[in-house]
Amino acid sequence: MTAIDDPSPGKSPLHALLAPDSVAVIGASNNPAKRGYKAMLGLVRGGYAGTIYPINPKADAVLDVRAWPSIDAVPEAPALALICTPAATVPELVESCGRRGVKGAIILASGFGEAGADGARLEEEMLRRARACGVRLIGPNTSGVFNLHHRLNLLALDRLQPGDIGVVSQSGNMLLSLALEAEHHGQVGFSTYVGPGNQSDLGFADYLRYLGEDPATRVATLYIEGFSDGRAFLDTARRVSATKPVVVYKSGATAQGQRSASSHTGALAGSYPMTVDLLRQAGVSVVSYSDDILPVAEGLGRLQRSPGRRVAVIADGGGQATIAADRLAEAGLELATLAADTRKMLAAVLFSQASTVNPVDVAGTTDDHPSLLATCMEIVAADPGVDAVLLVGMFGGYARRFDESLADDEMRGAEAMVELAGSGDKPVVVYSLYAPARPPALGRLRQAGVPVYDAIENAVNVLAALGDRGAYLDRPLEAPSAPARPGPRGQDLVANARHEGRHLLEPEAKALLAEYGIGVLEERLVRDADELAEAARAFAGTPVAMKVVSPDISHKSDAGGVALNLEGEAALTEAYADIMRSAGEYAPQARIDGVLVTPMAPQGVEVIVGLMRDPTFGPVVMFGLGGVLVEVLEDVAFRAAPLSRGDAAAMLDQLKARRVLDGVRGAPGVDKNALIELLLSVSRLMEAYPAIAELDLNPVIAYPDGYAVVDARILLANDVESAP
The missing domain is CATH 3.40.50.720 (NAD(P)-binding Rossmann-like Domain)
Structure with missing residues (x-):
């Protein structure tokens, strides 16, 4: 197509x-x-x-x-x-x-x-x-x-x-x-x-x-x-x-x-x-x-957007008020905090037993005067802390439930709601348990373009969509970044790997990252006893990690190719021998280029940064909580590349466990700006090197003042014939 x-x-x-x-x-x-x-x-x-x-x-x-x-x-x-x-x-x-x-x-x-x-x-x-x-x-x-x-x-x-x-x-x-x-x-x-x-x-x-x-x-x-x-x-x-x-x-x-x-x-x-x-x-x-x-299509078509996510609920029943509050919270909406003057005005028209705390429960006040619901809606809509109004209950059915003489008052209430809905930019949405019966008052609302639903969930989802659309339209427009260009070192690394028909080795991947300003730890590739001794001297007094380097071993831990928290030449020598033996047993035909020695990164918050060229959507960047459980937790966010700064910031805010980034149980928060820059750098990297099929930085340790890339994998596409 x-x-x-x-x-x-x-x-x-x-x-x-x-x-x-x-x-x-x-x-x-x-x-x-x-x-x-x-x-x-x-x-x-x-x-x-x-x-x-x-x-x-x-x-x-x-x-x-x-x-x-x-x-x-x-x-x-x-x-x-x-x-x-x-x-x-x-x-x-x-x-x-x-x-x-x-x-x-x-x-x-x-x-x-x-x-x-x-x-x-x-x-x-x-x-x-x-x-x-x-x-x-x-x-x-x-x-x-x-x-x-x-x-x-x-x-x-x-x-x-x-x-x-x-x-x-x-x-x-x-x-x-x-x-x-x-x-x-x-x-x-x-x-x-x-x-x-x-x-x-x-x-x-x-x-x-x-x-x-x-x-x-x-x-x-x-x-x-x-x-x-x-x-x-x-x-x-x-x-x-x-x-x-x-x-x-x-x-x-x-x-x-x-x-x-x-x-x-x-x-x-x-x-x-x-x-x-x-x-x-x-x-x-x-x-x-x-x-x-x-x-949702009807609600968006009629109302288009909401100025925010703060919703005031007017209810004529406590149970449905509670249900509405639950659904609003689940949908990422807020119960608006009503101003003191707003609550005073509500108290002036409602029975003393009514609740003027959002959700507002009229507590029987409207049983013989249903148009008062419209009055309450007008009061809360005037509150500057309210972005949208949701009416829940049995409006439209008062004449049927109590007395036919209430039909005229319900219609007056409907007319007032129509006027309210047309007077400003705050959406008015109605849930009525009588909606399936199509009473005249609800018909008047629908005819005038006020959405009426027979399920609270539908009404709340419409409000959520209106809030999301408002936020999308109000986002700052960002100028596109300058096109990224490949660097000479990176071009050589990619060209050499493609010539040999393999992916980038970890040291090569980190060298490519460093060329784009991505922070990586100091490291040494060890291939014999002399290089091992030199690495031990270079990192003396510092715990180190050792990892096998092989184009044929994807998951190093599974191959016994990782050793952590090592100190001293004797410990490094023993670990080196164990890694070489285990990797050889795991993959006898594998080419082993050596063992990477790098200082242990201090503890922090583990995150994952990735990118891939999706066959359907093209270049995509991923961010989430990292470590070995990333595929189990799947608390990750995706955006199509190239990223804007707003895209990158939204990825951090989207995580379910985003509070971990802000610091929990006394721990300091991480440097979010540094993570945003990391995501933007990764996006530029993919733009510069069309031969990159996938990139996987896991874990990246995030700190209050930066981050450290602990492990990096870059996979190259086999079918890219263009320059790296």
């Missing part, structure tokens, strides 16, 4: 395909069981205003629309062709479309690359012909397309409501689920839908670019199983998310990145957490559960 070339400032070519003024349905049919019938039904029943050309050599008309025997016979070149015929017929039909001047085709058939080697060859042939004749392809194996504002409904789905949510989904059933959920909700509508299918030509980056440009779309929503070009998607997401929200539900892990690796970094690459981190770095709102997709 290759993304559509970006002709900025021009618009995406997809506008002509997804809002066409004419459509040819190749394989149109009068048989209700055929896809060609469903597509025609969607166009005719949906009121498509453009010209429809059913293509069927055996029919005079399809659904009372004149049919044509072939694409060559139609009187004009249609803007779009929908090909509903079996896979084997598709390459020739695509070529016919190109000859007729059709610029885009949607391929419904399966049986291509997803079906095995024969299908893959068929897909390659289809793509070859499409490129030769200038036809762009959606699919194959796609569920179809609709553009409700253009009345283009090639899926024949009914009861769809036009709206502002654009959807791209690799699963047709997921689209159906969202459509049924929207129908049940009653106020959610869609703009454009695309099923990308196999993405043999057009892919997620192309569709996201289109949704970003589409004036009818306020939020782009994507269900993604796998990326064909993850880096292109990240680049596009970064541009689109600057102007409108992007919501992604990513299913599964990135299979391309799950591979056996000889470093901790490689073992953790390609994981689902890595994908999530990279998407969020690009401004994407990632949802973890499928039932959050539509609520």
